[in-house]
Amino acid sequence: MATSARKQREIEQREALILDVARKMLLEVGYIGLNMDRIAEATEYSKGTIYQHFSCKEDVLVALCHQSLQKQAEFFERAATFKGRTRERMAAIGEAYALFVRLHPHYFQSGQIIHSAAVRAKTSDARQRHLQTGEHRCMAVVSGIIRDAIAQGDLVPPVWSSPEKLTFGLWAMTFGAYMLMTSDLPLEILGIGDPRATLRGNSHALLDGFGWHPLSSEWDYEQTYARIRKEVFPDEYRQAQVG
Numbered sequence: 001m002a003t004s005a006r007k008q009r010e011i012e013q014r015e016a017l018i019l020d021v022a023r024k025m026l027l028e029v030g031y032i033g034l035n036m037d038r039i040a041e042a043t044e045y046s047k048g049t050i051y052q053h054f055s056c057k058e059d060v061l062v063a064l065c066h067q068s069l070q071k072q073a074e075f076f077e078r079a080a081t082f083k084g085r086t087r088e089r090m091a092a093i094g095e096a097y098a099l100f101v102r103l104h105p106h107y108f109q110s111g112q113i114i115h116s117a118a119v120r121a122k123t124s125d126a127r128q129r130h131l132q133t134g135e136h137r138c139m140a141v142v143s144g145i146i147r148d149a150i151a152q153g154d155l156v157p158p159v160w161s162s163p164e165k166l167t168f169g170l171w172a173m174t175f176g177a178y179m180l181m182t183s184d185l186p187l188e189i190l191g192i193g194d195p196r197a198t199l200r201g202n203s204h205a206l207l208d209g210f211g212w213h214p215l216s217s218e219w220d221y222e223q224t225y226a227r228i229r230k231e232v233f234p235d236e237y238r239q240a241q242v243g
Helices: 002-033 036-043 047-053 057-079 086-103 105-116 125-151 163-181 195-209 221-231 234-240
Strands: none
Touching: 002 036, 002 047, 002 057, 002 105, 036 047, 036 057, 057 086, 057 105, 057 125, 086 105, 086 125, 086 163, 086 195, 086 221, 086 234, 125 163, 163 195, 221 234
16 A cells, blocks of 8 residues: 555656646747657656656646646635635735736746647547636636625626626636736836736726725725735745735
């Protein structure tokens, strides 16, 4: 039994190394440049060993995306435990995403490349299900807070909407904003001096528009952000040198 457990641990460690190498390589050479031969050479494993873990480079990419989603979900789940009103908890999700991008830029950047490449059709059903599990984990945290807001009377959703649709809107705005922030676009020259503050303001405007209480005009969210920094992510904020 001990031998079996040790062998499984060795397999997991080898796969983790393959993914670490592949992530760095993906950022250096892009989707087109990434291939199994290069991964094998960089890890000093045989090509056959790489294929024992992944059937093709698209399987590697999906595994990288799942890894990023798992890391992101960990931040979201911590944010959701914040002791406050439902909209304050959603503010904590926004802060969690900002910290995820800032502290783990390679995870976020590789996720951009993977999402922009047509890889899912080439991967195994098992890998696709694995990826969907990670996506659902992140969405479930956010939609769960929205459901709590509806149940507690903080939010009356539009008749056309649902917790999942509201989650999609917030996800699209936030993911798109950080894609632009981490790109080479000269945002400051374009009039966006503080893109994170701009995203925060746009998020509040959207939630105000939905009528999610307490509205930004009736609540001191700066105090909320201070509490989030202190109570949920103190170590991460120190690492990110924000405060």
